[in-house]
Amino acid sequence: xxxxxxxxxxxxxxxxxxxxxxxxxxxxxxxxxxxxxxxxxxxxxxxxxxxxxxxxxxxxxxxxxxxxxxxxxxxxxxxxxxxxxxxxxxxxxxxxxxxxxxxxxxxxxxxxxxxxxxxxxxxxxxxxxxxxxxxxxxxxxxxxxxxxxxxxxxxxxxxxxxxxxxxxxxxxxxxxxxxxxxxxxxxxxxx
Amino acid sequence: xxxxxxxxxxxxxxxxxxxxxxxxxxxxxxxxxxxxxxxxxxxxxxxxxxxxxxxxxxxxxxxxxxxxxxxxxxxxxxxxxxxxxxxxxxxxxxxxxxxxxxxxxxxxxxxxxxxxxxxxxxxxxxxxxxxxxxxxxxxxxxxxxxxxxxxxxxxxxxxxxxxxxxxxxxxxxxxx
Numbered sequence: 001x002x003x004x005x006x007x008x009x010x011x012x013x014x015x016x017x018x019x020x021x022x023x024x025x026x027x028x029x030x031x032x033x034x035x036x037x038x039x040x041x042x043x044x045x046x047x048x049x050x051x052x053x054x055x056x057x058x059x060x061x062x063x064x065x066x067x068x069x070x071x072x073x074x075x076x077x078x079x080x081x082x083x084x085x086x087x088x089x090x091x092x093x094x095x096x097x098x099x100x101x102x103x104x105x106x107x108x109x110x111x112x113x114x115x116x117x118x119x120x121x122x123x124x125x126x127x128x129x130x131x132x133x134x135x136x137x138x139x140x141x142x143x144x145x146x147x148x149x150x151x152x153x154x155x156x157x158x159x160x161x162x163x164x165x166x167x168x169x170x171x172x173x174x175x176x177x178x179x180x181x182x183x184x185x186x187x188x189x190x191x
Numbered sequence: 192x193x194x195x196x197x198x199x200x201x202x203x204x205x206x207x208x209x210x211x212x213x214x215x216x217x218x219x220x221x222x223x224x225x226x227x228x229x230x231x232x233x234x235x236x237x238x239x240x241x242x243x244x245x246x247x248x249x250x251x252x253x254x255x256x257x258x259x260x261x262x263x264x265x266x267x268x269x270x271x272x273x274x275x276x277x278x279x280x281x282x283x284x285x286x287x288x289x290x291x292x293x294x295x296x297x298x299x300x301x302x303x304x305x306x307x308x309x310x311x312x313x314x315x316x317x318x319x320x321x322x323x324x325x326x327x328x329x330x331x332x333x334x335x336x337x338x339x340x341x342x343x344x345x346x347x348x349x350x351x352x353x354x355x356x357x358x359x360x361x362x363x364x365x366x367x
Contacts, residue, residue: 068304069344070330085325088343095324095346147328148303180326182306183279 032120034112035164040101052101054169059107060178061160065139065150067107069094079135080110111135119165127166135161151177214239215246230289230365234264234339234348236332237293252300254293255333257286257309261347262354264339266290268363270311270351273320276301288365304328309351321351 024030038056042049063083067073073086080087082103088094089103112119115134122130130136131153134143140158141149151157156177163170218235225231237254240247253274259265270286274294282299286292304326312319330336333349341347351357 064325068325068328069336069346071328074344086344090343092343093341094344095341180304182275182326183277185275185279185281 030117030120032112032116033124034116034120035123035167037108037112038101038104040105042101052104054171055108055164056099056104057171057174057178058160058164058169059104061157061174062107062111063099064178064180065157066147071147078110079114080106082106082110122165123167127162130162130165133165208244211239211244225289225365229287229291229293233266233289233291234334236334237291238330238332238335241293242331243296249293250296251293251331252296252298253284253305253331253333254291255337255349256290257292257333258290258348258350259360260352260354260357261350264348265360266363267309267311267351267360270309273308273310274299274301274305276303276305278302288363290363309349311351 035055036051038052038059039048042052059081062072062081063086066079067081067083067086069086071077072079072081073083074080075087082089082099084092084097084099085095089100089106092100092103118133122128122133131140131142136158137143138145138147139149139151139161140153151161156173159170160174160177163173218232218239221227221231233256237247238251241249241251241254243250253272255272257267257270257272259267266286266289268286268288268290270290272284272286272292273281274283275281278301280299280301282294282301284292284294306323306326308320308322310318310320336344336346337349338345339348
């Protein structure tokens, strides 16, 4: 009986390994429940305009906390944040003009393609347990993130993004978190 | 003997980083007449070689080149590059005749993000300051992002002023 033990262990390991490699079947379909995209040139006063402005206020937080050229404002990243001072769409130049509706839409597309199945679950549950989503874990630094911790649980940036996940953007928190300023210097900063 | 040589070769090759090597080689050679040192390779991403991976010996946390205007690459000598990090820790460094500046890592290891401004000249007693539009979260080389020509993910070289917005400034000459 003892001589069979290694063989049984090997079989068990192979079975676990094989099941780990197994993906969804060809018949499986994924229908995500995602936050709606912002509109390009929405009609003034329309619900689409209101939602687009709310999304943009959240996206501006991503811009200031994640989207500089040396981080996610860069085409080599999976998660790309588009902004006037960072990554632009073709035809635009960094630092010139303003962020366009099309660029906000590209940020949305990049954002919702990060773990869409997890995002979908969170959004369907009105923002419950957002710490399941990679944007929150990376942003808080609770999982390895080369850029470190860019927000803390409960701070304005965190509340802003989570409010978007819940379907009701907290524009006050987003507005406050969209500004990142240098800390005051004791001597006023004069050389 | 052959085994030992092979083993040594394998160990040495395991230590090299082909991505880093490629970035270094793409910088090309030194400009004739400008020796390796504080004035060399103006406008290049300094930390490619000076981040601790070599081949530059000095290790920087920040370095770059400041030019006078956005339309031409005339160095701005004597400007102050003012850095303050998220913890409020400040560091200042001047630009040399090539417009170059560098900050040794042993002198300044920041808490990200870092906010930067260039200071040059005065209006009355008030220094003229040009703050950078966004903070730095990671990149220590100015030329990591400030690449010419400006484009969809490049801001153009670091300049103190837009063309024509200042009276002509002295053109520095580097002398031995």
